[in-house]
Structures are given as C-alpha cells and as structure tokens.
Amino acid sequence: MDENEARIREDRKALRQLLSQSESARSELLSKTSSLESKTHRIESFKKEALEILQDLKNQRQQLESAYGKLTELENMKDEFISITTHELKTPLTPIKLQTQMWLSGLYGPLDERQQKSMKIMLRNTERLLHLIDDLMTLAKLNAHKLKFEFQDLDINQLITDVVTDMKEQAEEKNIYLKYEVSEKPLLIHADPQRIMQVIVDLTNNAIKFTDEGGVTIKAKQQRGYVIISVQDTGIGLPQNDLDNIFKRFYQSDHGITRTRGGSGLGLAIVKSILTRHGSRIWVESKKGRGTTFYFSFPKIHGG
Numbered sequence: 001m002d003e004n005e006a007r008i009r010e011d012r013k014a015l016r017q018l019l020s021q022s023e024s025a026r027s028e029l030l031s032k033t034s035s036l037e038s039k040t041h042r043i044e045s046f047k048k049e050a051l052e053i054l055q056d057l058k059n060q061r062q063q064l065e066s067a068y069g070k071l072t073e074l075e076n077m078k079d080e081f082i083s084i085t086t087h088e089l090k091t092p093l094t095p096i097k098l099q100t101q102m103w104l105s106g107l108y109g110p111l112d113e114r115q116q117k118s119m120k121i122m123l124r125n126t127e128r129l130l131h132l133i134d135d136l137m138t139l140a141k142l143n144a145h146k147l148k149f150e151f152q153d154l155d156i157n158q159l160i161t162d163v164v165t166d167m168k169e170q171a172e173e174k175n176i177y178l179k180y181e182v183s184e185k186p187l188l189i190h191a192d193p194q195r196i197m198q199v200i201v202d203l204t205n206n207a208i209k210f211t212d213e214g215g216v217t218i219k220a221k222q223q224r225g226y227v228i229i230s231v232q233d234t235g236i237g238l239p240q241n242d243l244d245n246i247f248k249r250f251y252q253s254d255h256g257i258t259r260t261r262g263g264s265g266l267g268l269a270i271v272k273s274i275l276t277r278h279g280s281r282i283w284v285e286s287k288k289g290r291g292t293t294f295y296f297s298f299p300k301i302h303g304g
Ligand SMILES: Nc1ncnc2c1ncn2[C@@H]1O[C@H](COP(=O)(O)OP(=O)(O)O)[C@@H](O)[C@H]1O
Pocket: 206, 207, 210, 233, 235, 236, 237, 238, 246, 251, 252, 253, 254, 255, 262, 263, 264, 265, 266, 267, 268, 269, 292
C-alpha cells in the first residue's frame, strides 16, 4: 500500500465519521423540532382553554350583574311597597285613635267602667299598631337611604339630661329610678341631635321595660379620643346566645316568659342602623338576671 492509498483511506474514514455525526445531528434536530411542535400544540390548547375560561367568567359576570340589577329592583319595590302600605294603614288608624280618645274624654257622654276599660284597650292597641307602622316606615327609609340626617356639633351631656327629664315619670310609674351620670362640662360629638335622641330614648325605653327592680343609669364618659355613651339597667338581663341576635329585625328574646312585654322587635334594628349611618358602633353586655348595658361610641370633638 502506497502512501496515497493510505491517505485516501484515512480521508474516507474521516468522511464516514463526519457523515454519521451529521446524521445524528439531523435526527437530534428532528426530534427537537417534533418536541417543539408538540409544545406549541399544548400551548395552543392551553390558550384555547384560557380563552374559554375567560368567556365563561364574562358570562358569569353578566349573569351576576343582571341578577344584582333584578335584586336592586326588587329591593326598591319592597321599600316602595312598605312605604305605600304603611301609609295606607296609618291613614284609617289615625281617626280611629282620635275617635277613641274623644269617647274616653267624655265628649260623647259619660262612659261606665266597663266601657272605659274597653275603650282603653282599643286605644292602647291602636297606639301599638301606629308605633309598629312608624317603626316599619323608619326602617324602610333608613334602608333606602331616604332618611335625612342633619349633622352638627352637639353636647351629649345636655341631650342625656333632657332624655332623663322627659322619661323620669315613666320610670316612676314602675317604681324604679332613672338617673344620669355626666360631667358638668359640655361633651361634644358630631351627630344628628334628633336621631341620637331617638337612639337614647329607645334604649332607655327598653331598659325601663325590662327592669322591675332597681333602675336605669345613662352615662357619657371620655375614653382616649372617644365619647362612650351607656344605658345600664338592673333588669332581667339576656342569655348569652341572644346577644348577637337582638339587633336583627323582629328578634325578641323570650326571656323564658314568651313575649309578655309588648314591642315589635324593630327598635334595636333602627338604633343600630341610625348609629351605623353615624359611623358609630353599638355593643351590649348582659347577664341573665343581673341587668344589661348597651354602649355606643363617637369620636370626641376637640374643644368640647
Ligand atoms: N335592656 C334590655 N334588657 C333585656 N332585654 C332587652 C333589653 N333591650 C332589648 N332587649 C331584648 O332585645 C329584644 C329586641 O329589642 P327591640 O328591638 O327594642 O324590640 P322590642 O323592644 O320591640 O321588643 C327585646 O325584645 C328584648 O328581648
């Protein structure tokens, strides 16, 4: 074998090696391309799925929006219904009350004892109905944000003093005390005086209603930057499991003596709603047989 032949062999060998390398590179490229293709395919199918989910979400949102619209419409209809029916109910009740009062005053001639008793029952129940209708009206207006609030800086101490003066007789009739504990200096909060008066009157009414011994104390005190107002009684108290429920509409604890003290169960719902509109919080502490205290708080106004 001459030198040339040997070189040609070497070259052939190198060429074969090169060919086999390029073959394996090609097959590697092919496999990579196919894996890339399958990945692209998967991405495409993910994309399709994502688009479907997005469309689904859009549909659901549309459904929710339309349901919300219907709910708002129903809510408005309900408020309107309450507003119309309460008005229609109140219209005939007002002359019934007036006529009963006229009979009782002796305007239509003297009444014997039985007739007087009967008229008094009529008057009491008419007043209860009127009260319930007023409460329903107030609550519907509060829900619909149709009750106007007139905020101003007011002296809560003066307001409490006025409530106690106005309601003292009511407590005396039950042989219990009604007193206040407030500082002589004015204590200012930013609120609607009429509505806050209503809150304190409602809480005091309850306190008197559910207290047979001892009495009721209304307090206002400063605590850090807040004014805490409390209505405390030494009455029948509430079982622990009622404390979360008493602010709900129509809820009345049966106190083991099912509903003998009258009322509609709307008072505290109104109180809570009024205070919520003020940004104020109400809470209650009570022990069965030991008495109840309702608290609500307001930020203190400087200078007060
Ligand atoms: N001071 C209180 N002591 C004991 N129970 C109370 C007191 N205040 C409220 N409650 C309970 O909470 C319920 C709801 O009160 P409220 O909404 O004012 O309704 P109402 O006075 O018309 O019954 C009452 O029926 C009563 O069971």
